[in-house]
Amino acid sequence: MTTSKIEISGLRKQFGDLVVLRDINLKVDAGAVIALIGPSGSGKSTLLRCLNLLVIPEGGRIRIGDDAFAFDGGAKLPGVREQARFRSNTGMVFQHFNLFPHMTVLQNVMEGPLSVKNMPKAEADALARRLLDKVGLSDKVDVFPNKLSGGQKQRVAIARALAMEPSVMLFDEATSALDPELVGEVLGVMRALAAEGMTMIIVTHEIGFAREVADRLVFMRDGVIVEEGPAREVIDSPKEEATRAFLSHFHNRG
Amino acid sequence: MYTWRFDAVWGYRDLFLTGTAVTIGLTIAVVILGLVVGLVAGLAQLSRSPTLRWLSWLYIEMFRLTPLLVLLLWFYYALPMLTGIKIDALTAAVVTLSLYGGSFYAEVIRGGIVSIEAGQSEAGLALGMTPGKVMRRIVLPQAIKRMIPPLMNQSIIQFKNTSLVSVLAVPDLLYQGQIVAMETYRALEVYSVIAAIYFVVLLPATVIVKRAEKRLSQSN
Numbered sequence: 001m002t003t004s005k006i007e008i009s010g011l012r013k014q015f016g017d018l019v020v021l022r023d024i025n026l027k028v029d030a031g032a033v034i035a036l037i038g039p040s041g042s043g044k045s046t047l048l049r050c051l052n053l054l055v056i057p058e059g060g061r062i063r064i065g066d067d068a069f070a071f072d073g074g075a076k077l078p079g080v081r082e083q084a085r086f087r088s089n090t091g092m093v094f095q096h097f098n099l100f101p102h103m104t105v106l107q108n109v110m111e112g113p114l115s116v117k118n119m120p121k122a123e124a125d126a127l128a129r130r131l132l133d134k135v136g137l138s139d140k141v142d143v144f145p146n147k148l149s150g151g152q153k154q155r156v157a158i159a160r161a162l163a164m165e166p167s168v169m170l171f172d173e174a175t176s177a178l179d180p181e182l183v184g185e186v187l188g189v190m191r192a193l194a195a196e197g198m199t200m201i202i203v204t205h206e207i208g209f210a211r212e213v214a215d216r217l218v219f220m221r222d223g224v225i226v227e228e229g230p231a232r233e234v235i236d237s238p239k240e241e242a243t244r245a246f247l248s249h250f251h252n253r254g
Numbered sequence: 255m256y257t258w259r260f261d262a263v264w265g266y267r268d269l270f271l272t273g274t275a276v277t278i279g280l281t282i283a284v285v286i287l288g289l290v291v292g293l294v295a296g297l298a299q300l301s302r303s304p305t306l307r308w309l310s311w312l313y314i315e316m317f318r319l320t321p322l323l324v325l326l327l328w329f330y331y332a333l334p335m336l337t338g339i340k341i342d343a344l345t346a347a348v349v350t351l352s353l354y355g356g357s358f359y360a361e362v363i364r365g366g367i368v369s370i371e372a373g374q375s376e377a378g379l380a381l382g383m384t385p386g387k388v389m390r391r392i393v394l395p396q397a398i399k400r401m402i403p404p405l406m407n408q409s410i411i412q413f414k415n416t417s418l419v420s421v422l423a424v425p426d427l428l429y430q431g432q433i434v435a436m437e438t439y440r441a442l443e444v445y446s447v448i449a450a451i452y453f454v455v456l457l458p459a460t461v462i463v464k465r466a467e468k469r470l471s472q473s474n
Contacts, residue, residue: 055377057257080384098377102395111379115391157377164381 005030006051006168011060011071013046020046022223024060028216030185031197035231038220039246042066044203047169047220051201052090053083055082065167088116091161095173097153099145105122105132105156106141112164124163131159135189151182155189162193171192187213209249211235219243256442261445266434273430276452280347281425287352288412292359299364317357318362323418330422347419349375360409366401367393397458399470406463410456415453420455427451454464 109128298310388404420429
């Protein structure tokens with residue numbers, strides 16, 4: 001069977017009079033890595049946040065795995081419990097990490113399994129240590145987040161998201177707030193995840209990384225998908241003028 | 255040269271003691287009741303219902319922006335005229351002080367909760383927590399730490415505010431002192447003793463607040 005892992009159809013969102021997403025349609029295969037690029041205000045972050053219902057769309061459908069929600073006019077909006085269950089199936093990594101400052105690194109990673117899945121403490125502890133080892137932070141388990149560098153914080157945030165054993169990972173400009181020398185360690189973790197076959201949607205400005213790791217690239221502008229295709233193809237020879245104009249900012253740099 | 259005569263006041267020590275007990279008891283009552291009122295009003299400020307938000311806003315601003323002395327007189331003398339129900343001075347004092355204190359607590363509680371960055375709630379929601387769980391496990395543990403010093407400060411102010419109930423003849427420390435002053439004609443000694451008692455009771459409290467603030471600034 002080759003049904004897609006994620007299916008978005010006719011997705012619409014507006015904030016007041018401002019239309020942020022208009023009729024977005026996208027399919028993502030299981031294990032695929034999608035890079036979502038575009039100028040700021042293009043709606044890429046909103047699209048990502050719609051996928052885990054941090055933003056509730058006004059219209060359209062979202063399906064992730066077997067979980068589907070319709071947002072059209074008459075459709076009943078999901079209740080808070082349904083939303084929570086839906087979200088627990090996707091992992092989200094934020095630009096500003098959003099680690100819980102009142103918990104240690106280990107507690108941050110255990111929090112999801114403990115409070116959402118009611119996992120026994122010993123099991124959550126073992127899972128969290130394994131994931132922190134995987135992101136290269138096993139020496140930081142008992143440290144509070146304020147003692148970490150930006151790159152370390154973001155790796156903890158990735159481990160925290162992975163602890164829910166999500167079927168999809170969403171990255172919202174995960175490296176944009178990092179000092180340049182710390183970007184590599186986070187991209188390294190993301191690269192390893194992609195290699196393991198995790199389905200990922202990555203909002204990013206790292207065009208080089210997108211070209212190397214992403215299977216497909218989606219270019220958005222003004223709330224619509226302007227161009228979509230195999231990442232290398234789109235980056236090396238964009239078909240649309242808008243895509244070419246946007247990418248030229250990166251090619252010309254340094 | 256004025257000759258201090260504390261011995262003239264010493265004979266009334268029982269009145270000072272019972273007055274102090276009334277003041278402390280009254281403070282404890284209005285702090286607890288005020289915190290309950292403040293928590294309800296503070297959470298109502300953050301409610302999704304516009305009616306609840308508007309009602310709590312009206313309550314908070316009405317009480318915050320009216321002098322406490324005016325409120326006390328209004329609740330004791332004016333409210334019975336409006337409702338026809340006579341309330342005794344102590345009840346009027348407890349109700350007024352609780353509602354007055356509650357309006358300040360409400361702002362501290364609301365402010366503490368909104369001071370937690372939206373990203374914290376989003377991170378909790380993204381893990382699959384319900385909004386209630388996010389409030390209990392992520393937002394409140396961080397917010398309460400920030401609220402404790404201002405709540406304690408507000409309670410210290412409440413302790414001093416209770417002295418105003420003497421105008422309603424509630425037998426608190428100041429009221430008892432006024433009786434002693436009238437009987438002994440030793441106003442200087444009496445009011446000095448009263449000031450000293452307020453100071454001695456509140457000094458340890460301010461030290462505790464300072465320590466709490468310091469601990470707070472050290473942890474994360």
